[in-house]
Amino acid sequence: MNYDKTKYRAWKWYHPVMLHWMVNPGLVINELMLGQRVPKLTLIEKNPAKSLPEKTVIPCPHCGTMHSGLKWSARNNAFKNWFGLYCDQCGETIPCLWNITSLVILALTFPLWIGFKNSWKSSWLQKQPMRYENLNLENAVNSLEGYGWVKMGISWGFFMYIIMTFVFPWLSGDAIVLKKALIAIPIWATGGLAFGYTMKLVNGKNGRDRKGV
Ligand SMILES: [Zn+2]
Structure with missing residues (x-):
């Protein structure tokens, strides 16, 4: 367009x-x-x-x-x-x-x-x-300012880790393998941080609000 x-x-x-x-x-x-x-x-x-x-x-x-x-x-x-x-x-x-x-x-x-x-x-x-x-x-007010995005990304990554590593295999009847569960930690931590940082970019900087603070 x-x-x-x-x-x-x-x-x-x-x-x-x-x-x-x-x-x-x-x-x-x-x-x-x-x-x-x-x-x-x-x-x-x-x-x-x-x-x-x-x-x-x-x-x-x-x-x-x-x-x-x-x-x-x-x-x-x-x-x-x-x-x-x-x-x-x-x-x-x-x-x-x-x-x-x-x-x-x-x-x-x-x-x-x-x-x-x-x-x-x-x-x-x-x-x-x-x-x-x-x-x-x-x-x-942007809760992702400062290190807010890290906190949000890690909690999202943690949520995804639990779902993908334990809940999904359990639902589909697959065995939960310790090695896979350990490998998934850095993967979801990285994925979570990437997600948090992207959301921060999407939400943007909001340092100066209308009151001029
Ligand atoms: Zn329209």
């Missing part, structure tokens, strides 16, 4: 934040269970006076509305966007990227969900307008 290249920088699939979204297998939980989605095109306003969340603009390719990215911040509609980001101007959905592991899971489970997809989507669409009625577009 067309946008003012003098005013915005574009983040497309090859931007590191987007690549990480596509390749980190743990994000399957965010995407398929929580319905957290990343649009195919994110625009960042070239305005050094604003923090990244305030500069983030998500254009709707259907009607051209330039939405504030804050509509999909954690305090607003970050989750439950399984069918894409809903445009409250035209009622269409803004196309999103897919995590590769999500795609594999969707492909393997295709016969289970394809029959329900249309009715799920129409009931989801019906619920969307009211989710966009009382949004709070003030920029929230």
Whole structure:
């Protein structure tokens, strides 16, 4: 879609934040269970006076509305966007990227969900307008500042470690092997830190708030 290249920088699939979204297998939980989605095109306003969340603009390719990215911040509609980001101007959905592991899971489970997809989507669409009625577009205090992202990344990595190393094998009846469990620790610690750092980049620096602190 067309946008003012003098005013915005574009983040497309090859931007590191987007690549990480596509390749980190743990994000399957965010995407398929929580319905957290990343649009195919994110625009960042070239305005050094604003923090990244305030500069983030998500254009709707259907009607051209330039939405504030804050509509999909954690305090607003970050989750439950399984069918894409809903445009409250035209009622269409803004196309999103897919995590590769999500795609594999969707492909393997295709016969289970394809029959329900249309009715799920129409009931989801019906619920969307009211989710966009009382949004709070003030920029929230960023809990990922300082070392907040490390804490968040490690707890996410720990959660994923438990799920992937113990819960999933237990559910599928596989043996839990000590060696595998040990190898998984540095893998999920690294994955967690990468996730925390990416979320920090996505949420941006929020050091100076409106009170000038
Ligand atoms: Zn639209």
